[in-house]
Amino acid sequence: MDRQALVVFDIDGVLRDVGQSYRRAIADTVEKFTDNQYRPTLADMDELKSEGIWNNDWEASQELVYRYWLSQGRERDSVGLDYEELVAFFQSRYQGTDPEHFNGYITTEPLLVTVEYLQGLTEQGMGWGFFSGATRAEAKYALEYRLGLADLALVAMEDAPGKPDPTGLFQVIEQLDPNPTLPVFYVGDTVADMKTVERARAIQPERLWVAIGILPPHVQETPEGSQSYAKRLQGAGAQKVFRHVEDLTVAEIRGMI
Numbered sequence: 337m338d339r340q341a342l343v344v345f346d347i348d349g350v351l352r353d354v355g356q357s358y359r360r361a362i363a364d365t366v367e368k369f370t371d372n373q374y375r376p377t378l379a380d381m382d383e384l385k386s387e388g389i390w391n392n393d394w395e396a397s398q399e400l401v402y403r404y405w406l407s408q409g410r411e412r413d414s415v416g417l418d419y420e421e422l423v424a425f426f427q428s429r430y431q432g433t434d435p436e437h438f439n440g441y442i443t444t445e446p447l448l449v450t451v452e453y454l455q456g457l458t459e460q461g462m463g464w465g466f467f468s469g470a471t472r473a474e475a476k477y478a479l480e481y482r483l484g485l486a487d488l489a490l491v492a493m494e495d496a497p498g499k500p501d502p503t504g505l506f507q508v509i510e511q512l513d514p515n516p517t518l519p520v521f522y523v524g525d526t527v528a529d530m531k532t533v534e535r536a537r538a539i540q541p542e543r544l545w546v547a548i549g550i551l552p553p554h555v556q557e558t559p560e561g562s563q564s565y566a567k568r569l570q571g572a573g574a575q576k577v578f579r580h581v582e583d584l585t586v587a588e589i590r591g592m593i
Contacts, residue, residue: 338461340518340589341461342464342509342518342520343457343465343521344505345449345464345467345523346523346524346526346550347479349526349550351466352482353445353447353553355378356441356444357430361397363375365397365426369397374400381396384400385528386568388531391526391529392493393469401417402415402417430474438477446553450582451485463512464512465508468491469499470492471494476488476490491505491507491511498528499531500528501535502535502539505533519545519593520543522536522546522548523581524547525549526569529549530547530549530569530574544593546592547572548577548578549574551577
């Protein structure tokens with residue numbers, strides 16, 4: 337069967353629930369480097385990420401630390417924050433104490449997608465791959481170890497500039513199918529993900545680009561949270577927003593081509 341479209345997925349908040357893993361590691365890190373004075377809430381993190389430039393959780397943690405100390409009347413230069421030390425602490429929480437055999441928060445993440453869903457896309461003529469801001473080891477932990485996938489079309493943190501730079505998205509597309517006429521759907525849960533599609537469209541306007549927003553589990557605890565987050569994604573360019581990644585069915589994809 338000829339390819340009908342390419343679907344590229346973000347991983348965190350889309351294929352795995354990171355509300356009690358990455359987000360918990362951010363909170364632990366910020367608390368540590370603000371001398372236990374400030375522990376950001378999930379809403380605080382969403383507010384920061386809504387700015388569209390804090391896709392990297394290490395950098396997001398650093399920025400939240402700086403903003404706390406700024407609120408206390410200190411200048412950034414006076415904080416004396418060691419970024420490498422911050423990253424090491426974050427990773428000790430998220431990956432755990434053994435980088436070869438993860439034993440941290442990453443091991444507790446609920447999966448939000450099934451292999452059967454991805455196989456169904458293949459059977460219906462959809463190519464698929466992954467563009468994530470996670471490290472390659474962390475992405476492969478979910479995709480290979482947890483889901484049992486092989487022969488991945490994957491671009492991770494080490495492979496491309498961070499979102500919303502679309503370079504990594506272009507790289508995944510080249511791995512999947514270089515046909516310039518194929519529509520591309522990018523499925524993500526943040527403003528940066530949606531802006532990645534906007535920038536890709538500006539560079540390659542001849543291709544159909546579709547930004548799909550997914551509501552991460554932690555915002556779905558209240559109707560107000562869901563509605564507010566959906567509006568944020570739509571404002572950043574999402575053409576449709578779904579509660580669950582598997583709501584993006586082949587019928588939905590074909591309806592947008």
